[in-house]
Amino acid sequence: GFYSNKDITVLIKVNSETDFAAKSDTFLDFLDNLGALVLENNTIIDKNNFLNLKYEDGTIKDYFDSMIAKIGENLILNDLIIKENKNSYYSYYIHNSYRSNIGKIISLLEFTCASKSEEIESLSKNLCMHIAAMKPESLDIQDLDKNLIENEKKIQRELILSSGKPENIIDKILDGKMNKFFSEVTFFNQSYILDQDKTIRQIIEEYSKNNFKVNSFYLISL
Numbered sequence: 001g002f003y004s005n006k007d008i009t010v011l012i013k014v015n016s017e018t019d020f021a022a023k024s025d026t027f028l029d030f031l032d033n034l035g036a037l038v039l040e041n042n043t044i045i046d047k048n049n050f051l052n053l054k055y056e057d058g059t060i061k062d063y064f065d066s067m068i069a070k071i072g073e074n075l076i077l078n079d080l081i082i083k084e085n086k087n088s089y090y091s092y093y094i095h096n097s098y099r100s101n102i103g104k105i106i107s108l109l110e111f112t113c114a115s116k117s118e119e120i121e122s123l124s125k126n127l128c129m130h131i132a133a134m135k136p137e138s139l140d141i142q143d144l145d146k147n148l149i150e151n152e153k154k155i156q157r158e159l160i161l162s163s164g165k166p167e168n169i170i171d172k173i174l175d176g177k178m179n180k181f182f183s184e185v186t187f188f189n190q191s192y193i194l195d196q197d198k199t200i201r202q203i204i205e206e207y208s209k210n211n212f213k214v215n216s217f218y219l220i221s222l
Helices: 025-041 047-051 060-071 118-134 146-162 167-185 200-205
Strands: 002-004 008-015 076-084 089-099 102-112 195-199 213-221
Touching: 002 025, 002 089, 002 102, 008 025, 008 102, 008 213, 025 047, 025 060, 025 076, 025 089, 025 102, 047 060, 047 076, 076 102, 076 213, 089 118, 102 118, 118 200, 118 213, 146 167, 195 200
Parallel strands: none
Antiparallel strands: 002 008, 008 076, 089 102, 102 213
């Protein structure tokens, strides 16, 4: 679910056991109530502290327990992302939606710019669609998990060795393989889904006059 007010922007992911339960108004109303409670609290809080907040005669954790009994399935708060609106703009996109603010995939883009025009609004929405479709792991190469990089290097090196390539060109081939990997998993280096001849970095540079800058992105999905 996606929720926002003038102070904060919120993404919540709650898992049920079946799609049948997740599509029910009982579940969707529950998710919207959780969103309203986060907005009402109006502070940056992690999911464990959120579950311990007072709610009616108990806590939000007790509220979860009562809904588990009502729906008949286990419900888990998997993600709670809260961002302050103070210095950034946010755009979001929902794929496979159940309600206008709830769906199976939600992407959120945090950005800054000199002025938020219709053009910037359209660009940021399209970039959110790109994130939902291409599921980047990080903004750029330096932001990638180092273990992920080392694991990919190991896999590619073993594949090159097993193909019988000469020792003296293995490193060169590996560099090419890794550059291809980075272009697939890092947001700025991916080909833009609406213009495959350009990377996301090149698209963003076209809006440099507006000082458009992407600070972060978030993706929650089933």
